[in-house]
Amino acid sequence: MSDVLDEAAIGTIRDFILANTGILFDDRHTHDLCRHIASACTDLKIPLETCVQQVNDSSFQVRFLEILVNYITIGETYFFRDKNLFLFLRDSLLPDLIRSRRQEHKLYLRIWSAACSSGEEPYSLAILLRYLLVDVDDWDIYLLATDINQHMLNRAQEGLYSRWSFRDDPLIPIGSYFSPTPDNRMKIDDSVRTMVRFERMNLIHDSSFYNALGPSSLDLILCRNVLMYFSPEQSGEVVSHLVTSLRTGGFLIVSPQEIGIVQGQFIRMHHHGSVFLHEKVDQNNLVAAEKISPSLSTTFYSDESVPVTRVIEGDLFHEPDIHDIPDFPGDIFLDEENKPGDSSGVVYLLEPDDEGFDRLISENRLEEAGKMISQSAPQSSPHWIRQMEILIRAYAGNGEYDKALGWSDRLIAADVLNPRPYLLKAAVLDEQGLYNHSLQSLRQSLYAFPDYLPAHLAIAGIYKKTGRPDLARHHYELAIHILDSKDEDTILEETEGIPARKMKDMIQMLLGG
Known part of the structure; x- marks a missing residue:
């Protein structure tokens, strides 16, 4: 070949x-x-x-x-994928929308499942609507499902699914919407299947919602786990088209890993737990929306902090030999049956073994160290996070950059509202010179916590060394604004004992005054 x-x-x-x-x-x-x-x-x-x-x-x-x-194209999906999202749709977003339409005496809904693959997502939405609407037959429901892969669309229209498509909690009773087939598959009921309109669509070439209803008419768009595979330029174009397709007040939902990609003048992001929504805001109401947007919260961990003294000079990472974009390591996924106490499967370490882990790292036995992390519980504890960060740095130091970033993505997935793992990933991308990708990760950090000082300084550092001084100055000034809200003698988190006053002086020097 x-x-x-x-x-x-x-x-x-x-x-x-x-x-x-x-x-x-x-x-x-x-x-x-x-x-x-x-x-x-x-x-x-x-x-x-x-x-x-x-x-x-x-x-x-x-x-x-x-x-x-x-x-x-990747066809990995299943019914009610992302439990938190569908809980939010079931309990908040869709009931609120339905209530509003009833008050307006306008019984219609407009929803688009973009990049729908084999159809589990749009059918999950259709089932959810039938569950919420006792008078569903009185409603005008337009549920569009599109994908570039005609083979997947054919499977979706057929409506036959293996048991593997039902591997997560459906959140509502779904038995009445399926019937078993002789070959041990499940066939979706026609009452659900006919609610979804499947069309082949290339998001790059024809992503705007143009049909008899016209553009700017959609209440909700789900476009999850697809933007991350596009180039930065084309993902931006797709987002622009998707937003154009929304009505004012409509929502675009992407995966947590993609929130940094969604940007635009008329977009306002909200979050409810781990669910992120991007609302299309009218230009005239944009200022008002800024005032009422919900605040973001996060959890901080102080072990193995990234020194801001390195960030401020444009060096994002304490240990600099890191490159490349990640794949998830193949050995970090556990069978669902393998739970603590199940002697037939993985044995979980209920208490962190820092001494044993540190010895494996020092002896460069990184695969074994990774397995120790995978078998630890509870995950996302400070000890678990400390070990994850050490492992990432160790892989990076060895030049095994794909594994370093694979574990970085796993660390992000453990708590999407913790801004620090995004900073770590940005450092990896920055060292390779992938500045646009690094900026994207840093923006995700700021989505998680808008006043996260290290992220502002890191963004400024990238803009400075890529010849965009005005943008660098903007983020340095934002950093100063954050520091102004702190007592001068406050020791800043994630620094080497630097007080707010000294950090502010350092930034002023970079600004030239």
Whole structure:
């Protein structure tokens, strides 16, 4: 394969995929990309040489892309995925919306499940609406579900699911909405299936909601776990189109890992626990919305703090040899049956073994140290977080950057409202020179806690060294504003004992006065 798909050919196809799907394959995933290309060529019954030669031919591109997206798009989903989100939809957002429409005597709802894969998400929404609306047949419900992968859409329209699609708590009784089939699958009831309209859609090329209802008409858009695979430029364009599709007061919901991607002049973010919502705000009401937005809260951990003295000079990480974008390590997922006390599965360590962990780190036995963390309980405790951060630094020091960042993402997932893990991830990306990605992670840190001083200083450092002094100054001034609210002698958290007064003086020096 390598003889046929040389670097130039791979680059050509990579650019073709990026332009047509927004999905970015970096150098770490070249092997995966080659495998997907080979699979597509096998389906098309053509040799690799033909694929490379014809990739710029418009008539070939249509067929090639249609097959290729079946391999490069991810179909991992299940019913009521993300329990906290669907609890919020069940108990707050949808009941409030329904109540409002009843008061207005306008019984309609407009919802879009973008990148719906095999249909579990839109069907979960349809089931939830049938559960909440006793008079559902009196409502005009438009529930659009779209995906670029026609194979997945065909599966969704068929409405047949294995038991694996029901692996999380459904939150409401769902037995009446499914019937078993002889091959041990579950078929969705027609009363639910007919509520969802499935369409093939490429979010890069035609993501705006244009149909008989017109644009700017949607109450709710779910677009989760897809923006993260796009390039920064194209994810921004998609977000702009999605927001255009919302009515004023409508909500866009993405995954917690994607909140830093959603930005715009007319977007206001709210959060309820771990659920983040981006509301489309009328321009005239934007100032008022700023005043009433709910405040954000978080939990701080002080062990192994990132010294702000390094951040202020644009060095984000105490140990600098870190690069690359992560994959999750393959050994950190535990079977659901393997719970504490179950001798047949994983044995959990109920108390942290710091001495044993530190010895493994010192002996560079990092895989064993990782397994020790995976078998620890409770997770997200200060000891667990301390060990995670040490492991991340150790992997980075070894140059095993994918594992370092994989564990960084796991640390973020443990508490999406803790701003510090985003700072750690930003440091990794910054060291590689991936400044846009680093800024994205730092913005997520500020979403979690808007007055998080290290994040403002880190953003300023990136802007300073990338030749954007005005933006750097803005964040330095924000940092000073934060420090003005503190007593001058207050020792700042996550510093090496620096008081607020001295930190302010250091920033003033960087500002030139």
